[in-house]
Amino acid sequence: MANSEMIESVNNVSESGTERQTVGASFCDDPKFSIRNASVFYAEKQAIFDVSVDIARHEVIAMIGPSGCGKSTFLRSLNRMNDTVEDCRVEGGFHLDGQDIYQDNMDVVALRAQVGMVFQKPNPFPKSIYENVAYGPRIHGLADSRVDLDEIVEDSLRRASLWDEVKDRLHQPGTGLSGGQQQRLCIARTIAVNPEVILMDEPCSALDPIATARIEELIEELSQNFTIAIVTHSMQQAARVSSRTAYFHLGELIEVNPTEMVFTTPEHELTEAYITGRFG
Amino acid sequence: MSNANNSLERVQASLARRYRAERRFVWYGRLAVMFALLFVVILFTDIISKGAGAFRLTYARLDITFDPALIGVNDLSDRAVVAAGDWDSLVKTAARARFDGVSGRKAKRELNALFSSGAGYDLKDLLLENPAWLGQTKSLWLLVDDDIDTYFKSRLDGEAYAARVSERQIDWIDQLVEDGDMELRFNQTFFTRGDSREPEQAGIRGALVGSLFTLLVAFCLSFPIGVGAAVYLEEFAPKSRWTEFIEVNINNLAAVPSIIFGMLGLAVFINFFGVPRSIPLLGGMVLTLMTLPTIIITSRAAIKSVPPSIREAALGMGASRHQVVLHHVLPLALPGMLTGAIIGMAQALGETAPLLMIGMIAFIVDVPTGMMDTATVLPVQIFLWSDSPERAFVEKTSAAIMVLLGFLIVMNMAAVLIRKRLERRW
Numbered sequence: 001m002a003n004s005e006m007i008e009s010v011n012n013v014s015e016s017g018t019e020r021q022t023v024g025a026s027f028c029d030d031p032k033f034s035i036r037n038a039s040v041f042y043a044e045k046q047a048i049f050d051v052s053v054d055i056a057r058h059e060v061i062a063m064i065g066p067s068g069c070g071k072s073t074f075l076r077s078l079n080r081m082n083d084t085v086e087d088c089r090v091e092g093g094f095h096l097d098g099q100d101i102y103q104d105n106m107d108v109v110a111l112r113a114q115v116g117m118v119f120q121k122p123n124p125f126p127k128s129i130y131e132n133v134a135y136g137p138r139i140h141g142l143a144d145s146r147v148d149l150d151e152i153v154e155d156s157l158r159r160a161s162l163w164d165e166v167k168d169r170l171h172q173p174g175t176g177l178s179g180g181q182q183q184r185l186c187i188a189r190t191i192a193v194n195p196e197v198i199l200m201d202e203p204c205s206a207l208d209p210i211a212t213a214r215i216e217e218l219i220e221e222l223s224q225n226f227t228i229a230i231v232t233h234s235m236q237q238a239a240r241v242s243s244r245t246a247y248f249h250l251g252e253l254i255e256v257n258p259t260e261m262v263f264t265t266p267e268h269e270l271t272e273a274y275i276t277g278r279f280g
Numbered sequence: 281m282s283n284a285n286n287s288l289e290r291v292q293a294s295l296a297r298r299y300r301a302e303r304r305f306v307w308y309g310r311l312a313v314m315f316a317l318l319f320v321v322i323l324f325t326d327i328i329s330k331g332a333g334a335f336r337l338t339y340a341r342l343d344i345t346f347d348p349a350l351i352g353v354n355d356l357s358d359r360a361v362v363a364a365g366d367w368d369s370l371v372k373t374a375a376r377a378r379f380d381g382v383s384g385r386k387a388k389r390e391l392n393a394l395f396s397s398g399a400g401y402d403l404k405d406l407l408l409e410n411p412a413w414l415g416q417t418k419s420l421w422l423l424v425d426d427d428i429d430t431y432f433k434s435r436l437d438g439e440a441y442a443a444r445v446s447e448r449q450i451d452w453i454d455q456l457v458e459d460g461d462m463e464l465r466f467n468q469t470f471f472t473r474g475d476s477r478e479p480e481q482a483g484i485r486g487a488l489v490g491s492l493f494t495l496l497v498a499f500c501l502s503f504p505i506g507v508g509a510a511v512y513l514e515e516f517a518p519k520s521r522w523t524e525f526i527e528v529n530i531n532n533l534a535a536v537p538s539i540i541f542g543m544l545g546l547a548v549f550i551n552f553f554g555v556p557r558s559i560p561l562l563g564g565m566v567l568t569l570m571t572l573p574t575i576i577i578t579s580r581a582a583i584k585s586v587p588p589s590i591r592e593a594a595l596g597m598g599a600s601r602h603q604v605v606l607h608h609v610l611p612l613a614l615p616g617m618l619t620g621a622i623i624g625m626a627q628a629l630g631e632t633a634p635l636l637m638i639g640m641i642a643f644i645v646d647v648p649t650g651m652m653d654t655a656t657v658l659p660v661q662i663f664l665w666s667d668s669p670e671r672a673f674v675e676k677t678s679a680a681i682m683v684l685l686g687f688l689i690v691m692n693m694a695a696v697l698i699r700k701r702l703e704r705r706w
């Protein structure tokens with residue numbers, strides 16, 4: 001009973017349009033990514049309502065929230081993957097290092113080289129492990145020679161802590177790896193083009209706890225060089241890997257705060273309801 | 281508790297009925313399959329039993345004397361003289377020497393009618409191959425006339441069909457058989473010659489080569505065009521009313537009777553563009569019209585079956601749309617596209633109606649040597665032969681059907697093999 005009342009009350013709030021204020025510390029100085037008044041529509045249906053938030057350099061920001069609240073939609077609007085969705089419309093300001101990524105003269109290809117993405121389900125190309133990692137550098141012309149490329153591949157695989165497991169089978173298909181290895185391969189593939197931001201949409205939801213732990217470790221390491229935005233359904237995971245956590249609810253950004261604080265003393269009652277498991 | 285018992289009883293009561301229904305269903309399916317198989321077996325036994333005979337022909341052995349005076353040829357290097365030579369007289373003289381007591385015009389004519397009208401030319405070819413034989417006598421196997429062939433084969437089967445042979449001819453045949461000078465031999469002619477009015481000299485090579493050229497043209501045109509259209513529609517075209525309209529029409533096109541495509545070819549290619557009729561190039565173009573919808577539809581299905589996650593991955597890496605298509609979608613969809621193309625080609629191979637419209641039904645003796653030679657194709661050849669009155673063409677028809685079916689089976693197996701070989705690996 002309490003749940004449905006809660007959700008209803010939120011609905012009322014958003015419909016009346018009075019309260020669209022995100023509580024907590026959503027802004028920072030000199031952000032890597034700054035998003036202002038972002039709204040995303042699928043045809044007539046609005047999936048993201050007026051979200052404003054900053055993503056700091058080299059931080060790991062976690063996005064949590066009940067299913068269907070728009071986490072993926074928001075994440076995908078950060079590297080314009082939503083462009084590929086028929087009749088998806090994005091409004092608001094998205095600035096990467098001060099540059100509007102939805103500007104007409106912004107090249108999507110270049111943007112995606114800067115903002116890489118790791119998907120929920122491991123999706124290596126049906127090619128060899130080597131080719132998977134080499135693909136990005138190849139299409140962007142990052143390697144001058146075969147030796148260069150070999151180096152990039154090895155380096156990326158090492159950084160994705162996969163090298164030792166695959167160094168003897170680089171030319172076997174990437175699809176022959178285990179799920180966790182495949183996901184690390186996808187991460188290696190993403191970091192091979194040396195992006196600045198990595199978006200991860202529930203990267204561990206298809207993996208067992210051990211594989212998950214490895215990826216989490218990896219995220220921690222990567223955060224030294226990359227800015228990472230990660231969507232997760234596991235609050236423990238958010239707590240383990242992120243420095244800040246954003247809580248989404250029905251397309252609205254409810255609260256952004258340091259992770260510790262979100263999970264111990266949330267500011268907003270909806271956040272509290274979610275993390276204490278009253279709905280989700 | 282009683283409630284639970286009650287529903288359990290009900291479930292059990294309904295179980296028997298459900299199992300019965302299931303058994304009925306399975307049997308229905310089995311019957312349907314058996315029915316279909318039965319027809320296949322009937323078709324194949326009928327065709328094979330009728331057509332098997334065509335792979336062997338009756339030959340008779342005669343002692344041929346290559347007498348220069350008789351042929352009127354002394355110098356084999358002079359083509360004009362060779363062409364004007366009286367080659368038939370070689371056979372006639374040898375036949376008269378073989379059987380004594382042949383007198384009177386009627387008897388002579390009947391004797392000459394034992395042998396194929398092409399036997400003399402075969403001897404000419406033999407002599408040209410072995411010029412040293414000029415002036416010598418050789419014991420050679422000669423092709424007999426189709427009526428004799430039919431009679432001899434039916435006689436071997438135990439049920440002699442003597443309607444078109446005379447008493448005298450049967451007498452001669454008896455003599456030949458007795459001396460071991462008449463037998464069935466492998467019918468090379470069937471595979472090395474084009475069509476002929478004389479059944480014993482008719483072969484399918486012309487039609488086979490015609491079919492080959494026609495299919496080649498059709499494949500070279502329809503595969504790139506079809507794949508291009510499919511890629512555009514699937515990957516690039518905005519989903520608008522307009523593309524929807526195109527899609528619906530392509531699907532409709534696949535259901536248009538093939539003769540309509542023939543009419544279209546006639547109107548557009550022949551009348552408007554002035555392409556000569558009856559040539560493989562034109563046939564291939566018409567068959568392209570016909571197979572395009574099939575290829576587009578199967579190619580689109582193949583492209584659709586490439587999982588979106590692969591596309592997303594590539595796009596997420598910063599690949600442009602054409603790179604996504606070229607590097608990922610096409611390689612993964614290629615087996616499916618090829619399968620579709622081969623099946624489309626198999627369809628085209630068996631197609632008759634549109635080719636009739638563009639004049640590929642002509643009686644053509646020469647084996648075509650290029651895209652621009654007049655030609656016919658296998659199914660049309662079958663149609664032509666099945667329409668011929670000579671009894672010997674019946675088995676030719678069935679034999680040609682066997683060859684056609686053989687090709688179709690090979691092509692379909694190739695399609696299956698390709699699909700198996702390059703099975704999707706994700």
Ligand SMILES: Nc1ncnc2c1ncn2[C@@H]1O[C@H](COP(=O)(O)OP(=O)(O)OP(=O)(O)O)[C@@H](O)[C@H]1O
Pocket residue numbers: 042045047065066067068069070071072073074085
């Ligand atoms: N391609 C689409 N077309 C139309 N509506 C969509 C599309 N993708 C998502 N939506 C809608 O947008 C809303 C947000 O979806 P989104 O996938 O972003 O949720 P999410 O928070 O990622 O959920 P989950 O945790 O289950 O992944 C949902 O109501 C969903 O139905």
Ligand SMILES: [Mg+2]
Pocket residue numbers: 071072073201
């Ligand atoms: Mg999601």
